[in-house]
Amino acid sequence: MKEQSKAARLRQIVKVVNHYSVVKNITQQKNPAEVRQAFEELGPTFIKVGQMMSVRTDIFTLDFTKELRKLQDDVKTDNFESVKTLVEKELELPLTEIFERFDEQPFASASIAQAHHAQLKNGQQVVVKVQHPGIAYEIELDLSLFEKAIPIANWVPESKVIDLKSIVKEIRVSLQNELDFQKELVLAEEFYRLNNGWKEIRAPKMEPAYSTKKVIVMELMSGKNLKELINADDDKIVQGEKTYKELKKTISELLIEHFMKEVFEDGFFHADPHPGNILLQLISDEENQKEQSIKSKEHQGKFGNIPYEVTYSKNERLRPFRLNFIDFGMMGTITREMQSKMSNTIIAIYSKDTQRIANAVHAICKQVGSFDEEKFTDELDDFLNRYLNLPVKEIDLQKVFSQVVIICHDNNLQIDDSVTMLIKAFGTLEGVIEDLNPDLSLFEVVAPFAQKYFIQQLNLKNELQETGLDYLSTLKALPKIPSHALNALDTFAKGKGKLNLEVKNQRNFLERAEAMVNRLVIGLILSALVIGSSILVQTSPKGDTLISDLGIFGYSVAALSILFLVVESLYRRYRKWRER
Known part of the structure; x- marks a missing residue:
């Protein structure tokens, strides 16, 4: 990726935005596919904007947000020399001293990084995720242009529905996190700890010794993109007598069960579970048999004064496939309180x-x-x-x-x-x-x-303790109810009782009352002005134009005021009609 000037990047953005009518389509919420194409063409910063828009169901229609969730990266790969230079600079060692083999051609390339197959000196097959050289500069360039465009964008009426300044700030934080692979490493290790080995779910083991801010190395996970399963013929046979339709049903149920486990048990979930981030690995019955897991549980207690400990094991039968999760740049957390x-x-x-x-x-x-x-x-x-x-x-x-x-x-x-x-x-x-x-x-x-x-x-x-305490408090208070009731009645009988009423929307009510009083006062003043002007015109001596002119001036002021009030009333009625 070549670094470019602000002027060149601005021209590119304006050209693509105009070509796909992005502003018009977003404000009118139509042609979401065109908006998605424009964001993909403009690169990582705009893809991130689209991803953030895809969760704003309070602003955009469901069709619009669903389309934006399809945002995928399709980025040209970097040449091997620039990749080699970056990896050696980050790891501070020649490539040949770390890897036995390092594929020059990447097998995948996304907006932030591209991925290469490699083999460590100890024989471990790994994936090396390398950040695109210059991507940090490009993102910073886009963000600076966004920040300068905020005052201009505020002139667009539709932009008032969101706080553009806070949105750009959120985009900056999110992208800076994605550019720091050390943060992704921590998230990936946590996901591995909580999920690897849970039923048929697997996650790659990370290699912290070979990972930096711009390079991350992880265990190679086998399997094919889940998209291939989605596109497979339902009636085709796979794994003996099972059809692809049956396999799809099994996988869908497992994905839901796993997601619920992430949310309600772990409080830590994969926030971007699209097909590109999940690999399906089909394995033979023999390979599957070797991986059958045994779940053990221990129970300790006392029988009288004698302590005891019981351990029992259960063989959890696994099905002949694995779902391998990859890419942990977008993870979510949820507290126990929020889970509840x-x-x-x-x-x-x-x-x-x-x-x-x-x-x-x-x-x-x-x-x-x-x-x-x-x-x-x-x-x-x-x-x-x-x-x-x-x-x-x-x-x-x-x-x-x-x-x-x-x-x-x-x-x-x-x-x-x-x-x-x-x-x-x-x-x-x-x-x-x-x-x-x-x-x-x-x-x-x-x-x-x-x-x-x-x-x-x-x-x-x-719960039983709290309920019992509530009942006890109620029983304790029951004998005092008659005396409290007599005291209240006695207070009202002596005229000492006070009743406080709270009027709902009190402020709006007072504002309307004030407006009505103001209009009444203006009406009285205009009436007095008309009557006074009439008296001046009728009683002015012949030849004395000053008094007569004052009366006519009074008529003019009254007429203009009445015209203004009529126009204002019509405009208010029109606004109410438009709001319906």
Whole structure:
């Protein structure tokens, strides 16, 4: 990648943006495929912008966000000499002293880096991910142009719906994180620790000794891109008597189960589970038999004063395939508290209790402006009553989440960032599941996992203790109720009672009352002006034009004022009509 000047890059951006009518398509939310093509052509910074837009379901339509989730990198590869120079500079050793073999031709190239097959001196087959030389400069160039364009973009009325300054800041932080492979290394090692060996899920082991800020080395994972399975003929036989359709069904169920495990057990999930980041490895029965895992559990306790320890093992049968996850640049985390709130939300949707859903949604948001709980609940009820009458199997969870996000945004509620990332990841996964197994109801599968997590987190002993304490407090207070009631009645009988009423939307009410009083006063003044002018005109002596002119001037002021009030009233009515 060659470094280019700001002027040349600006010309390129303007040319592509105009060619694909990007601004018009985004503001009018049409032709999302053209916007995606433009972002892919403009490179990593714009791809990141598109990825961030794909989670803003409060601003963009579902069709628009779904299209932007397809953003893929198609970047030309760098020549081997520049790659060799960068790797040797980063690792501070000649290539031949680290690797027994290093393929000159990369097997994949994305916006930030390209990947080469290689072999370490100890015989380990690895993948070397090398950052494109000059990519950091290109990204910084784009970001600086973005920051300079913010004041100009603010003149576009449609740009007011988002905070451009904070969006650019978020893009900068995200891209800087992706440019630092040491951060990806930490995330990849955590994913390996939590997921490698869980059922048929596998992850590459990282090589920290050979990894730097611009180079990362990991274990080679076998398998083919999941896209090949998606495009395979359903009726074709694979692995004995099993068809590809049956394999797709098995894989889709495993992907959902694994995602739920990541979210509700680990609190750490792969935020970009698209087919390019998952490899399917088919293995023979003999190879599969060698990898059968044994799960052991220990239980310790006391029988009287005698301690005991019991260990039991269970052979977990694995199926003859592996799902190998790669690329860990985009990961999400979710706290225990938020896990509980999310499970409550899903269970509430499953129960179709609108009040419970409203409470659960409110709990995962933070208030960023004035909030009317009654208005929020009414809007949510209107949507849910129309949508949740469908059978559970037909509920599209992604559509539900998208509409709920819009309602929250309209009511000054901002959904927690971790949940936004989760919705984005879930949307990507939903697209994969839809391609693999269109008949699968994602909601029917997800709800039991949420219920299972809710039950696991429920501490029955604590709940019983808290309930018992509540009952005891109530019983203790019961004898005092009659005396408190008599005191209250006595206070009102003596005329000492006070009743405080809170008027809802008090500020709006007072502003309207003030406007009405102002109009009444203006009306009285205009009436007095007309009457006074009439008296001046009628009683002015003949030949004295000054008094007569004053009266005419008064008429003119009154006429102009009345005309202004009529125009203002018509304009207000027009605005109300447009808002309907």
